[in-house]
Amino acid sequence: MTNTDTSPTEKATPHSDGLDARLVVDRGGFRLDLRLTAAPGEVVALLGPNGAGKTTALRALAGLTPLTEGVLRLDGRTLEEPSHRLRTPPEDRPVGVVFQDYLLFPHLTALDNVAFGPRCHGVPKAEARAQAAEWLDRMGLTDRAGAKPRALSGGQAQRVALARALATRPRLLLLDEPLAALDARTRLDVRAGLRRHLADFEAVAVLVTHDPLDAMVLADRLVVVEDGRIVQEGAPADISRRPRTDYIASLVGLNLYQGRADGHTVTLDGGTTITTTEDLSGPVFVAFPPAAVTLHRDRPDSSARNLWRLEVAALESHGDQIRVDLTGELPLLADLTTAAVAELTLHPGRPVWATLKATQTHAYPA
Structure with missing residues (x-):
């Protein structure tokens, strides 16, 4: 049952701005169960190996994959809560999405691609095109306003897709591997530009990426997902210094071991020891480059x-x-x-x- 009417559970509560969600999705033998929160202006990156559940989480936030359990609240408004038979359709959510392959409309110009979102929200055509022109100007694409997607470079198409997502002024921006389709040189330039735009974004942004550099540069906080669960989260500097799984250690380029410390000696399973400068006792991790x-x-x-x-x-x-x-x-x-x-x-x-x-x-x- 779909319910789009405002109910008591949807009314904003004081000091509840941002994202507050528990995403539970059962799909056969796989179960996603993530608790995600983020404040306005915060960029959160979801990292994890293939099949960890990152894309499922993004689709759940967008409303493209229904929740099995849990709740999704944005700025105090409940968008989805299965136990209350509440589910706001994707098109009625204040959510913008930038897909990996951008999904620009091939028959529309860059300007009309960006104007599409405001038009769907009832903005008159002339006003929507004026807003789109402003967004293209912010992206440095004024001279490409009349170009169709096939005439755009990968970096230009990515910026048009970002402008289209931002033009609806979403309260949640979802970025699905936004730089994956770019070559190395273009990626460097576009990453720097994307960082500037995200720094100016006043709502919540959630980024899914396989690239640790994208995550470290773009995100304020990393959430590492493995097998549908969060295994570690924190500031990029903290996670890169203190990985807690082999996946994260590999991601940040460290050797990682788990053992038991007795002073400066850590004994691993099997009896091998590592001498450290830290004086610790009990279960520990040891990492080194x-x-x-x-x-x-x-x-x-x-x-x-x-x-x-x-x-x-x-x-x-x-x-x-x-x-x-x-x-x-x-x-x-x-x-x-x-x-x-x-x-x-x-x-x-x-x-x-x-x-x-x-x-x-x-x-x-x-």
């Missing part, structure tokens, strides 16, 4: 507190360095220069010694 690891052909006479005998499993290019995948008592990743790899004559199967200074590690409670 691959660049902190030094490799040696022979057992070194080193002051490093951590020393392990390992074996090279694989090598691959990683930016301007070579990432070495090592197996043994402590499987880890190490980043070396090409010259260092050549000097060590590294290849799969080669035994090596790995050292790590305690000062390069970071331990924190699990």
